[in-house]
Amino acid sequence: MAAEHGGERVAIVGAGLAGCLLAVLLGRRGVPVTVYERRPDPRAAGAERGRSINLAISARGLAALEQVGLKDQALERALPMHGRMVHPLGGAQNFQRYSADGERAINSIGRAELNSSLLDTAEATPGVLLRFSQRVTGVDATAGGLLLEDADGRVSTEPADVVLAGDGAFSAVRRSLRFDGDADFLEHGYKELTIPPRGGEFALDPDALHIWPRGTAMMIALPNLDRSFTCTLFWPKGDFAALDTPERVTAFFAAHYPDVADLMPALAADFARNPVGSLVTVRCWPWVRDGEGALIALLGDAAHAIVPFFGQGANCAFEDCLEIDRCLDETGGRWGPALALYQERRKANTDAIAEMALDNFVEMRDRVSSPVYRMTRAVQHALERRLAGRYVSRYELVSFSTVPYARIPARIRRQNLVLAGAASGGALLLALILRMLGRAAGRPRSGRRGRPRR
Numbered sequence: 009m010a011a012e013h014g015g016e017r018v019a020i021v022g023a024g025l026a027g028c029l030l031a032v033l034l035g036r037r038g039v040p041v042t043v044y045e046r047r048p049d050p051r052a053a054g055a056e057r058g059r060s061i062n063l064a065i066s067a068r069g070l071a072a073l074e075q076v077g078l079k080d081q082a083l084e085r086a087l088p089m090h091g092r093m094v095h096p097l098g099g100a101q102n103f104q105r106y107s108a109d110g111e112r113a114i115n116s117i118g119r120a121e122l123n124s125s126l127l128d129t130a131e132a133t134p135g136v137l138l139r140f141s142q143r144v145t146g147v148d149a150t151a152g153g154l155l156l157e158d159a160d161g162r163v164s165t166e167p168a169d170v171v172l173a174g175d176g177a178f179s180a181v182r183r184s185l186r187f188d189g190d191a192d193f194l195e196h197g198y199k200e201l202t203i204p205p206r207g208g209e210f211a212l213d214p215d216a217l218h219i220w221p222r223g224t225a226m227m228i229a230l231p232n233l234d235r236s237f238t239c240t241l242f243w244p245k246g247d248f249a250a251l252d253t254p255e256r257v258t259a260f261f262a263a264h265y266p267d268v269a270d271l272m273p274a275l276a277a278d279f280a281r282n283p284v285g286s287l288v289t290v291r292c293w294p295w296v297r298d299g300e301g302a303l304i305a306l307l308g309d310a311a312h313a314i315v316p317f318f319g320q321g322a323n324c325a326f327e328d329c330l331e332i333d334r335c336l337d338e339t340g341g342r343w344g345p346a347l348a349l350y351q352e353r354r355k356a357n358t359d360a361i362a363e364m365a366l367d368n369f370v371e372m373r374d375r376v377s378s379p380v381y382r383m384t385r386a387v388q389h390a391l392e393r394r395l396a397g398r399y400v401s402r403y404e405l406v407s408f409s410t411v412p413y414a415r416i417p418a419r420i421r422r423q424n425l426v427l428a429g430a431a432s433g434g435a436l437l438l439a440l441i442l443r444m445l446g447r448a449a450g451r452p453r454s455g456r457r458g459r460p461r462r
């Protein structure tokens with residue numbers, strides 16, 4: 009039964025990353041909550057197939073994990089990646105560090121392990137009840153309850169006054185209530201492949217996120233603690249089917265990914281077995297609906313799934329949870345005003361990161377290997393060192409700060425404008441620019457400092 013507090017029975021749908029974090033935050037503020045998860049307990053049943061195996065977690069995600077005492081634990085089990093290792097076709101690989109000083113890193117963290125830590129913490133939080141193998145099929149708008157189906161197909165209704173839907177990109181709650189919006193599918197899908205350890209060691213540099221940019225396609229690889237790499241091949245969906253025999257798979261990789269094909273002994277079998285995942289941007293508004301027997305709010309991917317090219321989906325979902333908690337603080341714990349404030353504050357931010365994530369796809373699959381891009385990044389890093397805190401690159405603001413996403417595009421435009429002016433003007437203009445940049449900027453709050461690159 010959905011948990012009660014001050015009269016309200018509060019339910020969270022989905023014990024994924026956002027659902028678990030929010031349950032912990034609510035439990036800690038004394039709000040009892042019941043979490044309904046369609047899967048069996050993944051700590052006993054094992055991770056779900058077909059989900060990305062590892063995630064890049066950066067400053068925003070770490071800030072959220074810190075709030076529930078999980079940051080250090082997560083970092084102990086993380087592999088820091090201080091930059092991109094770009095593998096051009098027919099050229100030498102080159103390392104592009106993420107930050108001007110080379111010290112900041114994004115962190116490769118196992119999704120299943122992170123989810124398990126959050127589940128453990130949620131389970132240990134007084135007032136939090138986890139119910140597994142309970143698929144929510146919809147919301148009973150008249151009676152105000154959740155419609156559930158268990159693993160044996162038994163259906164039931166659980167009363168709930170507040171429903172917080174963290175049930176992912178294909179949210180049953182969003183669809184059942186026909187929240188306004190759409191799910192924009194990218195023409196590209198993805199397939200995960202593996203580079204196992206070689207002689208017990210990493211087969212590639214583990215201090216980097218590896219990218220094979222190939223124009224309309226791309227592959228990336230992130231390191232895992234067992235010294236393997238998980239590769240993700242992004243490709244127009246229709247093209248995967250053409251590789252329908254082991255010979256075709258092997259020949260394709262030998263031609264397009266020659267430096268890595270030999271590092272993947274199970275390539276053809278993995279390619280045949282692993283599913284092609286979809287990449288979706290969810291644009292939906294409003295996220296909160298009242299007056300249908302319950303107060304219902306969407307969060308995380310259910311409200312705003314984004315494509316994974318900035319490694320921000322989970323980071324951004326975690327920020328939603330912190331914002332809900334903050335809004336409850338600011339509204340004296342009243343759910344209606346708190347959730348209204350939450351959606352107003354978050355929407356512009358999630359729209360901004362959705363666009364930046366789409367844009368970053370083009371950067372990763374295309375631009376990163378061009379000499380002009382590399383020169384631009386070198387200039388950006390030089391400016392960041394010279395104008396510390398006044399000139400800050402987009403990557404730095406997104407990944408190594410908690411500056412609201414919505415402020416980033418305007419700030420980058422302003423920086424670019426004044427720099428373009430500098431390029432065509434003289435010393436006087438440069439002095440003016442420095443003053444403008446000085447005024448425009450607030451130093452980003454820094455994320456974790458990684459160890460120096462080996």
Ligand SMILES: Cc1cc2nc3c(=O)[nH]c(=O)nc-3n(C[C@H](O)[C@H](O)[C@H](O)COP(=O)(O)OP(=O)(O)OC[C@H]3O[C@@H](n4cnc5c(N)ncnc54)[C@H](O)[C@@H]3O)c2cc1C
Nearest residue numbers: 022024025026046064144175176308309319320321322323
């Ligand atoms: C290929 C890929 C790579 C990615 N890489 C990164 C990355 O590097 N960094 C990053 O920050 N983000 C990344 N993301 C995005 C990230 O995975 C999501 O943004 C994040 O998982 C969202 O968390 P969530 O809790 O909102 O949803 P989810 O993690 O999807 O959790 C939803 C939960 O709800 C449950 N559920 C679903 N339907 C129901 C139902 N009807 N009833 C009950 N329970 C239900 C699910 O079983 C699940 O447990 C990546 C995504 C993809 C696809």
